[in-house]
Amino acid sequence: MVTALTAVLIAVASGIYFVENLIPFPLPVGRWGFSNSVVLFYAANFPLKFSITVAAGKTLIGAIFSGRIFSPPFFMGFFGSIAAAIVETMLFRFKFGYVGASIAGSAVNNLVQMIIGAFLIKSRYIFSFLPLFLIIGSISALANVYIAKTFEKIWRELQ
Amino acid sequence: MKLFSKKDVYVILALLVIALSFLLYKFTYGNKKYSNTLEVFINGRLIMEIDKPGTYPIYKDEKRITTLIFNGKEAKVVDSTCSLKICEKIGWIKPGGEIICVPNKLVIKFKESKIDAQTW
Numbered sequence: 001m002v003t004a005l006t007a008v009l010i011a012v013a014s015g016i017y018f019v020e021n022l023i024p025f026p027l028p029v030g031r032w033g034f035s036n037s038v039v040l041f042y043a044a045n046f047p048l049k050f051s052i053t054v055a056a057g058k059t060l061i062g063a064i065f066s067g068r069i070f071s072p073p074f075f076m077g078f079f080g081s082i083a084a085a086i087v088e089t090m091l092f093r094f095k096f097g098y099v100g101a102s103i104a105g106s107a108v109n110n111l112v113q114m115i116i117g118a119f120l121i122k123s124r125y126i127f128s129f130l131p132l133f134l135i136i137g138s139i140s141a142l143a144n145v146y147i148a149k150t151f152e153k154i155w156r157e158l159q
Numbered sequence: 160m161k162l163f164s165k166k167d168v169y170v171i172l173a174l175l176v177i178a179l180s181f182l183l184y185k186f187t188y189g190n191k192k193y194s195n196t197l198e199v200f201i202n203g204r205l206i207m208e209i210d211k212p213g214t215y216p217i218y219k220d221e222k223r224i225t226t227l228i229f230n231g232k233e234a235k236v237v238d239s240t241c242s243l244k245i246c247e248k249i250g251w252i253k254p255g256g257e258i259i260c261v262p263n264k265l266v267i268k269f270k271e272s273k274i275d276a277q278t279w
Contacts (some may be wrong), residue, residue, distance in 0.1 A: 028248035029259075044160040067242060070259045091170075092160055100167030107174055121264045122203025125257045131181040134174060149162065 016060030193254030
């Protein structure tokens with residue numbers, strides 16, 4: 001049951017990852033990151049290996065469909081998502097709520113993306129985007145809480 | 160899982176402290192002066208310094224990756240070869256701003272002015 005759900009939700013997250021490119025973003029750089037709601041739902045309800053699988057799967061499939069596979073932005077998103085999955089799962093284990101885990105996951109995701117980006121372009125100037133990313137990331141983190149809670153409600157009803 | 164736990168306050172406070180630290184840094188140490196000279200870096204290496212207005216093609220491995228337009232005060236890039244064109248969407252940058260193109264490993268920024276030290 002969990003394996004089937006994981007497959008379906010990786011497909012859903014990949015779809016969100018692809019479609020959210022079309023949603024206007026207030027900065028010229030970045031995206032909303034609503035596909036991370038699926039990772040948040042997994043971090044709250046399943047062991048770490050599942051949330052890492054979803055984080056890696058949605059980034060891989062989303063990047064294949066958007067033609068960005070193995071490009072520098074792909075690596076930034078890939079490692080950012082996995083770092084967020086680890087942090088969110090750990091925080092849920094320490095009895096943090098959805099809001100705290102989502103905001104922390106978003107911040108870690110952005111920070112890791114900047115670190116990978118700085119490493120790839122060999123320049124620290126990419127960090128100038130970080131403060132704005134932390135603020136906008138917190139807004140989408142709250143939206144992700146609502147989406148993840150909806151997934152959880154559906155999951156409970158299915159059970 | 161709970162929607163909100165008392166522990167979540169620590170996360171929000173930590174984020175506020177980080178955001179305030181960035182702002183504090185920006186308004187104290189980060190308040191630098193810039194010249195009207197542009198620096199172009201590829202892969203972390205300075206490849207070009209531009210101080211005259213004009214249109215400058217930028218090459219990486221002998222292939223044109225973008226075109227830089229400099230009007231003497233502001234700069235922007237057009238016709239980039241990257242897929243997302245984020246560097247183009249940044250638009251005109253003023254001193255203190257940066258154009259960053261991750262796929263092409265390109266950074267364009269205004270050169271920082273040297274401190275005008277006065278000695279007795």
